[in-house]
Amino acid sequence: MTDQPVTTFAPLPEGDAPRYDFRSAEPHWQRAWAMAGCFHVSDLPDDGRPKYYVLEMFPYPSGKIHMGHVRNYTLGDVVARYKRARGFSVLHPMGWDAFGLPAENAARERKVHPAQWTWDNIAAMRAELKRMGLSLDWEREFATCDPLYYGQQQRLFLDMLRAGLAERKESWVNWDPVDGTVLANEQVIDGRGWRSGALVEKKKLSQWFLRITDYAPELLAALDGLDRWPERVRLMQANWIGRSEGARLRFDLTEPVAGIGDVEVYTTRPDTLFGMSFLAIAPEHPLASHIAGQNPAAAAFIAECRRLGTSEAAIEATEKQGFDTGLRVRHPFEPERSFPVWIANFVLMEYGTGAIFGCPAHDQRDLEFARKYGLPVVPVVLPPGAADPRQGAVEKAYDGPGTMIGSGFMDGLATEVAKAAAIARIAQLGMGSGVTNWRLRDWGVSRQRYWGCPIPVIHCAQCGVVPVPDEQLPVRLPEDVSFDRPGNPLDHHPTWKHVACPACGQPARRETDTFDTFVDSSWYFARFCSPKSSAPVDRDAADRWMPVDQYIGGIEHAILHLLYSRFFIRAMRQTGHVGIDEPFQGLFTQGMVTHESYRGADGRWLYPGEVDIQADGVARHRETGEAVTIGRVEAMSKSRRNTVDPGAIIDRFGADTARWFILSDNPPERDMQWTEAGVAGAFRFTQRVYRLAESVALMAASANVPDTFSSVALELRRAAHRAVVSVTAALESFAFNVAVARIYALATAIADSERPTTDDAAGLAWARREAMEIMARLMAPMMPHLAEAVYKKLVPDAADMVAQRPWPEADLALAAADVVTIAVQVMGKLRGTIAMPTGAAANAVLAAAEAEPNVARLLEGKRVVKRIHVPDRVVNFVVAG
RNA sequence: GCGGGCGUGGUGGAAUUGGCAGACACGCCAGAUUUAGGUUCUGGUGGCGCAAGCCGUGGGGGUUCAAGUCCCUCCGCCCGCACCA
Numbered sequence A: 001m002t003d004q005p006v007t008t009f010a011p012l013p014e015g016d017a018p019r020y021d022f023r024s025a026e027p028h029w030q031r032a033w034a035m036a037g038c039f040h041v042s043d044l045p046d047d048g049r050p051k052y053y054v055l056e057m058f059p060y061p062s063g064k065i066h067m068g069h070v071r072n073y074t075l076g077d078v079v080a081r082y083k084r085a086r087g088f089s090v091l092h093p094m095g096w097d098a099f100g101l102p103a104e105n106a107a108r109e110r111k112v113h114p115a116q117w118t119w120d121n122i123a124a125m126r127a128e129l130k131r132m133g134l135s136l137d138w139e140r141e142f143a144t145c146d147p148l149y150y151g152q153q154q155r156l157f158l159d160m161l162r163a164g165l166a167e168r169k170e171s172w173v174n175w176d177p178v179d180g181t182v183l184a185n186e187q188v189i190d191g192r193g194w195r196s197g198a199l200v201e202k203k204k205l206s207q208w209f210l211r212i213t214d215y216a217p218e219l220l221a222a223l224d225g226l227d228r229w230p231e232r233v234r235l236m237q238a239n240w241i242g243r244s245e246g247a248r249l250r251f252d253l254t255e256p257v258a259g260i261g262d263v264e265v266y267t268t269r270p271d272t273l274f275g276m277s278f279l280a281i282a283p284e285h286p287l288a289s290h291i292a293g294q295n296p297a298a299a300a301f302i303a304e305c306r307r308l309g310t311s312e313a314a315i316e317a318t319e320k321q322g323f324d325t326g327l328r329v330r331h332p333f334e335p336e337r338s339f340p341v342w343i344a345n346f347v348l349m350e351y352g353t354g355a356i357f358g359c360p361a362h363d364q365r366d367l368e369f370a371r372k373y374g375l376p377v378v379p380v381v382l383p384p385g386a387a388d389p390r391q392g393a394v395e396k397a398y399d400g401p402g403t404m405i406g407s408g409f410m411d412g413l414a415t416e417v418a419k420a421a422a423i424a425r426i427a428q429l430g431m432g433s434g435v436t437n438w439r440l441r442d443w444g445v446s447r448q449r450y451w452g453c454p455i456p457v458i459h460c461a462q463c464g465v466v467p468v469p470d471e472q473l474p475v476r477l478p479e480d481v482s483f484d485r486p487g488n489p490l491d492h493h494p495t496w497k498h499v500a501c502p503a504c505g506q507p508a509r510r511e512t513d514t515f516d517t518f519v520d521s522s523w524y525f526a527r528f529c530s531p532k533s534s535a536p537v538d539r540d541a542a543d544r545w546m547p548v549d550q551y552i553g554g555i556e557h558a559i560l561h562l563l564y565s566r567f568f569i570r571a572m573r574q575t576g577h578v579g580i581d582e583p584f585q586g587l588f589t590q591g592m593v594t595h596e597s598y599r600g601a602d603g604r605w606l607y608p609g610e611v612d613i614q615a616d617g618v619a620r621h622r623e624t625g626e627a628v629t630i631g632r633v634e635a636m637s638k639s640r641r642n643t644v645d646p647g648a649i650i651d652r653f654g655a656d657t658a659r660w661f662i663l664s665d666n667p668p669e670r671d672m673q674w675t676e677a678g679v680a681g682a683f684r685f686t687q688r689v690y691r692l693a694e695s696v697a698l699m700a701a702s703a704n705v706p707d708t709f710s711s712v713a714l715e716l717r718r719a720a721h722r723a724v725v726s727v728t729a730a731l732e733s734f735a736f737n738v739a740v741a742r743i744y745a746l747a748t749a750i751a752d753s754e755r756p757t758t759d760d761a762a763g764l765a766w767a768r769r770e771a772m773e774i775m776a777r778l779m780a781p782m783m784p785h786l787a788e789a790v791y792k793k794l795v796p797d798a799a800d801m802v803a804q805r806p807w808p809e810a811d812l813a814l815a816a817a818d819v820v821t822i823a824v825q826v827m828g829k830l831r832g833t834i835a836m837p838t839g840a841a842a843n844a845v846l847a848a849a850e851a852e853p854n855v856a857r858l859l860e861g862k863r864v865v866k867r868i869h870v871p872d873r874v875v876n877f878v879v880a881g
Numbered sequence B: 001g002c003g004g005g006c007g008u009g010g011u012g013g014a015a016u017u018g019g020c021a022g023a024c025a026c027g028c029c030a031g032a033u034u035u036a037g038g039u040u041c042u043g044g045u046g047g048c049g050c051a052a053g054c055c056g057u058g059g060g061g062g063u064u065c066a067a068g069u070c071c072c073u074c075c076g077c078c079c080g081c082a083c084c085a
Helices: A022-036 A067-085 A101-110 A114-131 A147-162 A212-225 A231-241 A270-275 A286-294 A296-308 A312-317 A364-373 A415-428 A539-545 A560-574 A646-653 A655-664 A676-698 A711-732 A736-752 A761-779 A784-794 A842-851 A853-859
Strands: A051-056 A089-091 A166-176 A181-183 A201-210 A243-257 A260-267 A278-281 A322-330 A338-344 A355-358 A432-438 A457-460 A464-467 A498-500 A507-510 A550-554 A587-590 A593-599 A611-613 A619-621 A627-635 A819-826 A829-837 A864-870 A874-879
Touching: A022 A114, A022 A655, A022 A784, A051 A067, A051 A539, A067 A089, A067 A550, A067 A587, A067 A593, A067 A646, A067 A655, A101 A114, A114 A646, A147 A166, A147 A464, A147 A560, A201 A296, A212 A231, A212 A243, A212 A432, A212 A560, A231 A560, A231 A587, A243 A270, A243 A286, A243 A415, A260 A278, A260 A286, A260 A355, A260 A432, A270 A415, A278 A364, A286 A296, A286 A322, A286 A338, A296 A322, A296 A338, A322 A364, A338 A364, A355 A364, A415 A432, A646 A655, A646 A676, A655 A676, A655 A736, A655 A784, A676 A736, A676 A761, A676 A784, A711 A736, A711 A761, A736 A761, A761 A784, A819 A842, A819 A853, A829 A842, A829 A853, A842 A853, A842 A864, A842 A874, A853 A874
Parallel strands: A051 A089, A051 A550, A278 A338, A550 A587, A819 A874
Antiparallel strands: A166 A181, A166 A201, A243 A260, A243 A322, A243 A432, A278 A355, A322 A338, A457 A464, A457 A507, A498 A507, A593 A627, A611 A619, A619 A627, A819 A829, A864 A874
């Protein structure tokens, strides 16, 4: 499977100490699980067990796994193995998010075909993942770049097209003029294309969109039902969807231009209409474009705005700028008054209607704009308890609630009442109406890239957009493509795009854009239910397995992937492919894996493997001996070289050690720090557990439960059954670090029981075996290989494996203590403890507490006015004076 | 600016949800075993104090018999969104 590592690391004792050889044990048990089919489930099982679908976000096949993957897949595997032991039929699949830009970059830079590069990477990463001992059903594996997958995606798209959920429309996009492609917002850095370095332009292009906005209300409302999602993620999605209540209203131009008679505005503050002093439109607004056609100065202003864009950095640096068009609009309530129309760089075409009315007194942006261009500032909202604001200059726009002034029919009304009154008047005048506005925009899925799923349509001069007929699916990517030229290789291909129109038979052109790779990842979890199906999903299999009960991944997907998937599953519901609303019932977002960073004397970053840290904390270069500066603990990244290769860790310490350490360090939702000392500690524990198992196995124990146990044996049994209770609770609540701590405690309890007792050899031997076997099963979700080795040591002729055994049952009566320690307080301060039988009566406990010497001393001569008794926990005496 | 989260020993963290703060681990100290050891084992380890004891969960205030936990207030750090009208 893998080469035996060559390493000089030898942390184990010589001599006769037993030694757990993970290098042979881990591959052995991995083979045994595979041969027994422990982790395979069928699409439509008939086993009577409840289903449980646990899924980790599938990886992009970059070629190597990193520690983030190790953490992600270890967390998922703990859940999968635990749920399986609890009697669930567990679906736990793995696949590859295989389309994307890096493959094309590799093709350009290394002259290797994207498909070759991708499949090689998949093979390498599959081998690495298999070494981790994950309980995956590998029979379900697929890659999104396989036509068997993306062909089904094309079917889904065509169904959506027929259902009106997909459409082609013009929109403003980020355009890289050098690479000749659209870029996602994330690929624009400081206004420049991330590859070409060219200034990105705003360009109006015809692109494919999925109508996610149709589902905006439902996507928002359903967040409330996702009670097993982190609050943080739900809030982020709610903000992204961005519902706001307001009004749309029309402002008539005093003199219409070229058929444009009015400008529509969206506002959340119709109550402040009487404070208006200007109207502003976005540089991309149709009216602005029209004006630019006649006015070179306006055209120049718009071009400048377009060049600067609206990136965060640009906004910080750019002050508000405007261009007075000379046009004027009438006030909707007072048609005799009119206001200037400006083109303003701070108005966004994408939000609302791309036009606003400016009310400087009650909006900070409008105020800054008005100050710059000498426009009036007219307060119309009086803050509660404030004097008339017209007395002085307005320092800062007041955007809070208050009482209306100078606002005609609204005078004296409270802000919220005034909003309703303004909307009613607008509607009555036929100028507009109250509306709900959404920040969410339709999802542009067209990409001018080769390595993606072809969009299955044909453009015909006669028939327009024609879907590729079913029998011609999948539309396969051509293999003979050239990356010599910038731009989209599909568009450059000599023959691929030239096809006959399926409708009229005339020469037509195949769509050469491919889908955004987020489309691929928006339904893969549904495909896992029936990965071989000739339909996108087998409806029965989807009904059986969906939704995903527990999804696990990084917080970086809080919006994009998770929101797209929530939309996609609804679109699939609408087109009859699934019967559910939400794809992911439970979501867990893990923290990042971090590490110290190191820099050499010349400032270059060094890998942890190049650095030796001495006992005094001084760091030196392993080979040159030069001084090394220890930097901050940061997320592992290639650029800082503070990465640790999981493969090397598994070579040196084994998969169980890596899994155990990554779980033990801290709660999984927080960032964890990878440390050499931590790994070494985890490794020592694996050895300790195995030695313990050997010592337990050496004591012959009878098959039958002994009649009596000594107190030492009974205490061990109690510790074991308590561990079952506490580890179970910890795993249920994702407190894996606590589960680890409880197992450490059980190991110590077993070790402590080793002292020989003459009176109860049989009982102790039996109790130690029981405890050790319980421990093997409790640690199996985290250290599955070691658990098997321990079990085999205890029961050499066992017919089954831990992976096939149920979760241990706690004997609750045994786990319950018969004696408890009760804290005794005087005036709320701890003054002593007493041991009492569990559930002892209040009067008995209070009497014993009062008799406790130190307590008795403190109560001497005092009058006790109150006695608090919390059963089995605490007693508190309140004394007078 | 808006929204959210977090502050507990030298370190990561635990605390049955208002009931013995510091479980468990790392590190450190002491001792034992070993031909050395990133080996194994034993004991110790919040601070001050010889001690009884006092102090202690970012600071201050409050509620309560009892507060890491609840309330108010301030400080610090982290994350997300952001000319969203």
